[in-house]
Amino acid sequence: MEKENKLSRRRFLAQAGGVAVGALAISSGLSFITEDVSANGEEVQAEWPWPYEQLDPEEIRKLGHLGYYQGACCYGAFTAIMNSLKEKVGGPYKTFPVDIMRYGEGGIVGWTTACGALNGAAAAITLIAGEDGYKGIVNQLMGWYTQFPFPSDQSNEYASKHAFLVDKYKSDEVLVQSVADSPLCHVSVTRWCEESGYASGASERSERCARLTGDVAAKAVELLNEYKSTGKIITAFTPNETTESCRTCHFKGDNYDAGQFTRGKMDCEPCHGDPHS
Ligand code: HEC
Numbered sequence: 252m253e254k255e256n257k258l259s260r261r262r263f264l265a266q267a268g269g270v271a272v273g274a275l276a277i278s279s280g281l282s283f284i285t286e287d288v289s290a291n292g293e294e295v296q297a298e299w300p301w302p303y304e305q306l307d308p309e310e311i312r313k314l315g316h317l318g319y320y321q322g323a324c325c326y327g328a329f330t331a332i333m334n335s336l337k338e339k340v341g342g343p344y345k346t347f348p349v350d351i352m353r354y355g356e357g358g359i360v361g362w363t364t365a366c367g368a369l370n371g372a373a374a375a376i377t378l379i380a381g382e383d384g385y386k387g388i389v390n391q392l393m394g395w396y397t398q399f400p401f402p403s404d405q406s407n408e409y410a411s412k413h414a415f416l417v418d419k420y421k422s423d424e425v426l427v428q429s430v431a432d433s434p435l436c437h438v439s440v441t442r443w444c445e446e447s448g449y450a451s452g453a454s455e456r457s458e459r460c461a462r463l464t465g466d467v468a469a470k471a472v473e474l475l476n477e478y479k480s481t482g483k484i485i486t487a488f489t490p491n492e493t494t495e496s497c498r499t500c501h502f503k504g505d506n507y508d509a510g511q512f513t514r515g516k517m518d519c520e521p522c523h524g525d526p527h528s
């Protein structure tokens with residue numbers, strides 16, 4: 252009986268094809284459990300977290316940059332990791348519909364909310380690190396991003412020496428670096444434009460985001476490598492002192508009157524100053 256069920260499910264999945272399998276897994280509440288029936292009938296089951304093998308951050312930096320050219324920031328960071336694991340691990344990675352991440356471009360189709368590179372990297376981290384690991388790693392990545400001067404020296408060097416994987420560069424200049432102080436695409440892009448003097452539609456700005464995408468994907472893989480090799484939970488990022496002081500009252504809590512009608516970990520000051528002083 253059980254076997255019959257499995258067989259008919261297999262047949263259905265084989266007919267439904269790869270993309271539909273992902274959709275089915277999500278719609279049937281099986282989140283992150285997919286059944287991959289490959290052409291030769293081999294069945295691969297993956298439960299959350301998905302299998303991982305150590306990746307080379309420098310290779311990932313280059314793939315992230317290339318992925319940006321192919322499908323923008325979110326897609327770039329995500330596919331750098333997922334396509335590498337497709338080659339190294341295979342299994343469930345072989346049928347994952349990576350095009351799902353195209354929406355993340357420009358902080359979700361140009362709305363400039365969360366930086367797409369962060370969004371894409373966080374999705375891959377979540378799949379790989381699982382229940383115990385993903386929040387700490389994503390927290391670290393978010394916090395690191397807010398303080399890091401993008402694009403990295405490493406990425407600037409790859410571009411100027413034509414060591415990335417693209418044939419034709421949007422720009423091969425060594426680009427000005429800026430710290431976003433925020434995980435938002437809006438703030439990140441705007442601060443860089445102000446720092447560099449380039450407009451948001453300039454190919455240099457696009458190139459800056461391509462390098463940033465590589466940088467974020469590389470950092471994500473460094474954190475994943477560390478977590479997977481040591482098994483040590485990566486602790487959550489601590490916001491800066493001012494923000495922490497605001498969060499003593501303004502946190503996700505039950506006491507509305509004491510200030511818990513809001514929540515968040517972003518740096519409060521750039522948007523609010525200190526409204527209480
Ligand atoms: C001791 C607790 C406490 C701390 C610390 C605190 N707040 Fe508040 N905050 C409140 C409460 C309670 C309210 C609602 C009542 C009011 O407006 O005073 C409020 C209101 C606000 C408001 C809306 C009202 C306004 O005046 O504009 C903003 C914005 C705000 N806080 C931001 C911040 C920021 C940013 C920080 C850190 C720099 C901070 N708060 C620190 C308790 C706190």
Ligand code: HEC
Pocket residue numbers: 494497498501513514515516517518519520521522523
């Ligand atoms: C990217 C900008 C931004 C950041 C960063 C940000 N906020 Fe806000 N916040 C807003 C906006 C916009 C509103 C809505 C303001 C309004 O309704 O007048 C808001 C609303 C609030 C309110 C309610 C204001 C009111 O008038 O009642 C509080 C309190 C608040 N934020 C606290 C914080 C704290 C604490 C942090 C840091 C942990 C923070 N915010 C980070 C933009 C931001």
